[in-house]
Amino acid sequence: MSEKIPLSKIIEPEEKSWLKIIFCWRSSVIPAIIPRVIFCGLFGLLISLIHYYYTDVGLPVLSSVVPSIVLGLLLVFRTNTAYERFWEGRKLWGSLVNSIRNLARMIWVSVTENSPKDREEKSKTLRLLVVFAITTKLHLRGQPINSEIRDLIPECWYERLQEVHNPPLQVALLIGEYLQQEFERNCINSYQLTAMLKLLDTMVDVLGGCERILKTPIPVAYSIHLKQLLLIYCLTLPFQLVTELAWWTPPIVSVISFTVFGIEQIGIEIENPFGLDANDLPLESICQTIQINIEELIDFIPRLRERKIF
């Protein structure tokens, strides 16, 4: 609990090594677009060869076929929309973190404990909150329920969760059942129940919101039209440039296609932010943060009360 990593560390690198970032290969979009870039370069080479050995195929006026302003605006629109989904996904997970923190604090502080077993029940439910986060992560990634959550819940629940379509929804149901039961045992009053159920609703809203982002990509007509324009743009480039650039055509065409395909590719990569790519959201570390916060909470309060601070 003392290996505290300053949060600001995560940002600082960018400010320092401007140049290093440029050559960062793994997180960049280069691996994904390299085939298309090479194809465009080879096509440029072909046109250069035809231009040199057969006939003049230069047509500079083709530059108006896909005006660069129109293409630029479409690419930015694409990037913008994809980024908004990325950021909305991040906000939803942020809201999940907040709701779990608040609900955990509320359960821990408000539910009356009559016996040591109640304390145990509480810890079990608090860990269910962590399970909600983890099953949501797995559900969004299309992964089956795995050992990550085995230690956190009883065996019979674990089996049940493996059967259902939507495991986090079942976890929410279990939490709801616990709260209702404590309410019926008069361990919480109805105001507290209402407030807690609202937080539970928010958690289910987050689940629904993430599913929405995942299941509804940008309208496919848009996606197709952009790809078609990009292809037309890149294939007309050699005809525009070959007269002036001669044998420089292939490398220059490659660089230009790298520019535009790269922007489109970023859009594709961050559109679904729940995957396992380098550019996706760090869901693993978010789930871990939640788990640490919950364990710290379970650990803190009893010690607080023993010392009878208030």
Next chain:
Amino acid sequence: MSEKIPLSKIIEPEEKSWLKIIFCWRSSVIPAIIPRVIFCGLFGLLISLIHYYYTDVGLPVLSSVVPSIVLGLLLVFRTNTAYERFWEGRKLWGSLVNSIRNLARMIWVSVTENSPKDREEKSKTLRLLVVFAITTKLHLRGQPINSEIRDLIPECWYERLQEVHNPPLQVALLIGEYLQQEFERNCINSYQLTAMLKLLDTMVDVLGGCERILKTPIPVAYSIHLKQLLLIYCLTLPFQLVTELAWWTPPIVSVISFTVFGIEQIGIEIENPFGLDANDLPLESICQTIQINIEELIDFIPRLRERKIF
């Protein structure tokens, strides 16, 4: 219940087959804009013929009549607005899914059951939630109440719903009546009633929000002005290009008109996202998801309680 399809499957294809998507005909806007594109091509041919056989009609300075930057910005504004409606529509349906899930869980967990008939009443009401989603879908599409909901509600309600202007509003009323009745029978307390009614209000808000998107297209003055500019732009193109391109004019004019009409057409198609086109929202599958979640819930809780897990 074991044929779980990983959600992530839906996105993956895009990441794999970049090239295949380009030639996807059905979902693209090509069928819709092909007549306009052919018309522009033929007009380009006509101008080429006149240019070649009669007199020089080339007027390159016409390029400033509708500056491509202005046209580009307007097209992007159009796309942007249409996409915002598309996405708002999706958000509303996402919020409907969330509200129904939460309300269903609340009814199932909180309403006290005194007799087996109460259990039946509950199931009936939970299915009413599904009916709300389906009637909203039908209402937004202007379709009559059909057999989809016949099995979910009693016959007398079914007849009534066929008579009214706004069926989902009547379904909301029926749910409201049920909750009020359970409240009067002391099966839920007033806090729970309030919380449930708020969720019901959210459902009616979604209905109103969808109607708003459907009934209020982009201001017609804007729509007309954009179409006028597009037509002027495409009709001046051959005069700008004929001097330099000669017989290449018709195909090039076709490609340019394809570019700009395509962007406008996407705007038109996604502006009303509740239809049956390939680019509209998958309302069918959303309604199905709701139905599956509800049936799983009806199935889960009793088994949970029998085992007396808590």
Next chain:
Amino acid sequence: MSEKIPLSKIIEPEEKSWLKIIFCWRSSVIPAIIPRVIFCGLFGLLISLIHYYYTDVGLPVLSSVVPSIVLGLLLVFRTNTAYERFWEGRKLWGSLVNSIRNLARMIWVSVTENSPKDREEKSKTLRLLVVFAITTKLHLRGQPINSEIRDLIPECWYERLQEVHNPPLQVALLIGEYLQQEFERNCINSYQLTAMLKLLDTMVDVLGGCERILKTPIPVAYSIHLKQLLLIYCLTLPFQLVTELAWWTPPIVSVISFTVFGIEQIGIEIENPFGLDANDLPLESICQTIQINIEELIDFIPRLRERKIF
């Protein structure tokens, strides 16, 4: 109640008759901008005459005086801001529809009826909700209270509403008084009162939001600066083009000025969306929808209860 018009009808026309829309005169901005366009055309003619009979006044370098990119961005910013107000206005009215529907359902379902007179009181209050919508519409249009609402409220209130500054605010007060009175008579409990008052607050929020949009146009400095740039732009056009276009200058200048003034005019027209223009919000039909929904509600519930469905 059987003349149900499919909602989707309203959008479909656009999808069908692309060409017809272009020549739609009444809803377009043409009538509003025609004087300015003719003025610019005549100015172009004047410059052409001077150019031909007196001296060369061509100055192609003037094209950089108001760069078309800067003008384009400003116009799009203008359109964007105006559209946002239009859409916010629409959202506010959508929220009014939702609140009225929810409040009406709540009053009808929750308020206990002890005598037939109570039923009458209820209907009277439900109609007050319709009056709230209609008076808001009239208030936003600066129209006096008129016969539209005479049949919906008692005479003495009608007179009172004619005297005050802000009639919808007084209607909200009357509804608030009714709810408070029912609360004091124990016909609703405090939870229900609170929920209903919140909906009433939302209705007053809508009123305030609409007043805000109406009373706060875009900052006048912005509006002036844009108009000044547009004028400079259009008046330098003939000097730029006359050398190359000769006698084609007047028509071309007219078309360009039509393009840019048209975009500005759309901004002006939709900035205040509560008026009576073809491009304003269909407040009449929204108020009618509210009235139909309320009347259907008044008609539905008693029949439901008689059949004792639950």
Next chain:
Amino acid sequence: MSEKIPLSKIIEPEEKSWLKIIFCWRSSVIPAIIPRVIFCGLFGLLISLIHYYYTDVGLPVLSSVVPSIVLGLLLVFRTNTAYERFWEGRKLWGSLVNSIRNLARMIWVSVTENSPKDREEKSKTLRLLVVFAITTKLHLRGQPINSEIRDLIPECWYERLQEVHNPPLQVALLIGEYLQQEFERNCINSYQLTAMLKLLDTMVDVLGGCERILKTPIPVAYSIHLKQLLLIYCLTLPFQLVTELAWWTPPIVSVISFTVFGIEQIGIEIENPFGLDANDLPLESICQTIQINIEELIDFIPRLRERKIF
């Protein structure tokens, strides 16, 4: 109370006198930017003189130093951000109007009156709401508490408000104290208290929101960079244009610098919308509207009850 001014009057002028607005001097940004524009014109004159009498200083290639597209986008970003703050400020004040209306209606309707003194207390508190709005206005403008509010509150409070850092916060405290006291006297129940306190919280939120807009201008690095680019752009203009324009350089440079400085100046002026400029929010008239609404409310209800309408 009969001198009702139709709200729509405020917008109409724009629609009528398009040309008049152009020459509206006071509200435009011209007075603020005239020195910079003249400076640029004189600099242009200097370059023209050097060009004509000494040596050729024309350097048309300088046009790429600050590409007009980059400058245009930055200016629009600036305008956009400033406008968003302007509009957010307006929304906050709109929300203040709504909260005060709702809180006033609630206090007037819900608080039980046992004696004529209670009625007086009520009026006093309702006027405190007006005082909250006025002190917020003064606080945002950095003006001291003045006679505007002297008639609305008792002398001892008036003195106290003059002493403190944040007068509206103290007014909120006084209103909170009143509500708490009525609650302790059983004149309102806890639900009503909660609802009222929420509205009071909203009022304090508005205060905090306005302070936030006021205290956090656009990041200064951005502001500096934009000014630097503008200066570089305007100072390279004469070199670009002098070869072609000769003695027309000074006026043309003036017009261009007028265009770009004007856009930046609008951003500066509307960034802090709480001042006293012609382009700032009409806080005076908003406070007056609040006062009129409150006085009408104080006047209306007793007459309503006397006639025993319900």
Next chain:
Amino acid sequence: MSEKIPLSKIIEPEEKSWLKIIFCWRSSVIPAIIPRVIFCGLFGLLISLIHYYYTDVGLPVLSSVVPSIVLGLLLVFRTNTAYERFWEGRKLWGSLVNSIRNLARMIWVSVTENSPKDREEKSKTLRLLVVFAITTKLHLRGQPINSEIRDLIPECWYERLQEVHNPPLQVALLIGEYLQQEFERNCINSYQLTAMLKLLDTMVDVLGGCERILKTPIPVAYSIHLKQLLLIYCLTLPFQLVTELAWWTPPIVSVISFTVFGIEQIGIEIENPFGLDANDLPLESICQTIQINIEELIDFIPRLRERKIF
């Protein structure tokens, strides 16, 4: 308490000294980008030397490699996103200020005092609110708990806070414990407790929101791609310009690279707004404002009650 600084002072300077701001060095991005700018200038010099002494390396057609429109749009997208995070961070802190003010007022007004010790407890809790703000600031900056908060809390808590991962979360827990304890002692009722806990939840939401902004920079693929394009753009500049500009190439290239790197750098600087730079949020002064407001509150109410104003 009389050294009141008018808030408007903070904005005014910008309006006055337009020219002074340009030469403000410390807050500008110049120090950060100067190495890159010099590098580009030296590279330009190198190309000029090669061009002059060896061979013609001018390639004006390279201007289409990274079209300035595409680069411009990407830079604006970058600035936009960064500014949105800056502004969202500011909003979160604004919301923290509001919540603390409201919660403090509520605690001070609503919690019944039975003994002088209760008053003391209250003051202690109010100061805990200040501690929440300060620890959040320190947590976001990765700084350890320091003497700033030593005087505000008891020693034992101070030690505990030094041990944990997330100190503000523990402070929220302490506040929650206090409220629960007062509730159990019947000093506040459940409505008041619910309202207060909601405000506490908002405070924890702010903490989570700030962590989200801090931990999730713009997707790194985007950041890399932009840097790559900027480098390609700046390195092709000398080839484009050297033919025309000759020995003017180095300074002009420097100015252009200053323009574009400057915009990118602003994005980097304001992306994480919680640091200690001149362009970051003034968290110190926000925390101070909170402290002043709380102390003024602790000071005001008792004096108000002594005078028995109500």
